[in-house]
Amino acid sequence: MNDFQYAYPFASVIEEGTAHQKNFIFSHCSELKEDNAVPCFFWGHITQPFVVAKCLATLAKTVASQFAIAPGVLAKLRDPIISVGNQQLLFEAFSSCNSVYARVSLHNEVLDGEFLKSGCTNIDFNDATVRAFNAVTASEQMILGVGQKQTHFITDKHKTVEKKVTLPNRWIKGLGNVQVYLSEMELAYRLNKAEAIQLFRSLPKQAVKTDYYLVKRGVSYAFAPTPTAGAIKIGGAHRLNLLQGLLLLADSLFIYRNPSEQTVAFVLNFKGVEMLFLLSDNVYRGFSGDGRYLENMIEDVPMEWLVGINNFFKTNEVFSPTMVSIENDINLGTMNTLQASLSSIGLLGYNLLDRNYFYRRLPFKPERLASLNPRLENAKKLTKNNEVQIIEQHDDFVKAHVKGTGGVTHTVIIDGDHAQCTCNWYTNHQTNRGLCKHILATKMIVNETVS
Structure with missing residues (x-):
């Protein structure tokens, strides 16, 4: 499966007039003709240049980090997504792993x-951009312009131009899973600057293979190798060292826990700026491999609905599933499927502090739905080929035999909200990374029977 490729008609241009004026003309490409006529999406000064530059430098370090693979094995990626709209700019990225x-x-x-x-x-x-971020001081200007082809960061000392690159498929899949985890998060602790600095002093500096726990001891907080009551499990805790350089600048730190204990989130708050860090439960587990939204996609929705929403919502606009459902007379089950479908192709994000979804208009077509969700497509093939046999069904209980690979038959049991399977996927992950294809296929058959 190839990554998404974009083509642009011309190179972006920087026009410098007087010493105090710099004009930018950006090349960009969109499926909408009216967007192609727009030379620039945002242009302006950053009023907190030092904080913003440090946050963006940290973002760049994150994208270049490979916590599960030795350096040099994979090409380093430094390709954040920038979303412009609703009076804000959002920079999003994943680590290379x-x-x-x-x-x-x-x-x-x-x-x-x-x-x-x-x-x-x-x-x-690129490296020149990161160096430019690191060189920004609080006393100098930082002008930022965002376009669909290039993004420019200009200060009094440095001028760098960012070239448009490919958006990896695994990022698209990762974005879908991330918003599911974020929407489930519960605020565990609010720490002031002093408490945050003290907490991070207990963070292991070297890579650790065992889980650590965020524990509260009296009025203080610490990372510890053994849990206490109410502790938050953190796998690969050393990944948080990327945030060390921001602690002195932050006003507060919010820590969120997920009921599944599969993820944990840290949010550093500055004046008008936030830095969100979401960790998977270990360094070998990438967000792109999860399928948290798949269960809500076992029923198809009309493709024109997806296209219609994509044409209606703008980038960073608040997306309320409840309001969309009410205003368009869509039942709850269908709305869940629609929301999951949008998430699976990277169109929805989640804002932890405001507790709402936001829309992300990525320049690719929703027909990619099938290619980005092979587990779901394999489940559909099982039902299409009549390879799911319901053995027992009553009330909320279902038992089925589902054909596996190599002539093996797997047993699926669904009892209320609990589902299990005898396949290797379930043995290794249970339902923590989404349902296996055999459980998905069984649910599809049950839904067809009910409807």
Whole structure:
């Protein structure tokens, strides 16, 4: 499966007039003709240049980090997604191993500029750009312009141009799983600057193979190798060292736990800026391999609905499933399927602090739905080939035999909200990474019977 490729008609241009004025003309590409006529999405000053530059430098370090594979095995990726709209800029990225998701949110308070058009693009953060971020001081200007082809970061000392790059498929899949985990998060602790600094002093500096736990001891917090009551499990805790350079600048730190204990989130709060860090439960587990949304996709929705929503919502606009359901007379089950379908192709994100979804207009077609969800497609093949046999069914209990590979027959049992299977996927992951194809196929057959 190939990554998404984009083509652009011309190279972006920087026009410098006087010493105090720099004009930018950006090349970009969109499926919408009216968007192609827009030269620039955002242009303006950053009023907190030092904080923003440090956050973006941290984002770049995150994308270049490979926690599960030795350096040099994979080409380093530095291609954050930038979303412009709703009076904010969102920079999103995954670590190269896909086990860390990071987001830098710049709100209107730190943006002194003009939002010309909403849009979303991904770029490559090269070494020169990272050096430019690290060299920004609080006393100098930082002008930021975002376009669909290139993004420019200009300060008094450095001028760098970011070239448009490919958006990996695994990022699209990862974005879908990330918003599911974030929507389930519960706020566990709010730490002030002093408490956050003290907490991170207990963080292991070297890579650790065993789980650590965030524990509260009296009025203080610490990372410890053994749990206590109410502790938050953190696999690969050393990944959090990427945030060390931001602690002195942050006003507070919010820590979120997931009921499944499969993820944990840290949010550093600045004035008008947020840095979100979401960790998978270990460094070998990438977010792209999960399928948390698949259960809500066992029923198909009309493709024109997906296209219609994609044409209606703008980047960073609040997406309320309840309101969409009410305003369009869509029942709850269908709305869950629609929401999961949008998530699976990267169109929905989740804002932890505001507790709402936001829309992300990525320049690719929703027909990619099937190719990005092979487990779901394999489940559909099982039902199509009549390879699911219901053995027993009553009330909320279902037992089925499902054909596996190599002539093996797997047994699926669904009892209320609990589902299990005898396949290797379930043995290794249970339902923590989404349902296996055999359980999905069984649920499809049961739904067909009910309907």
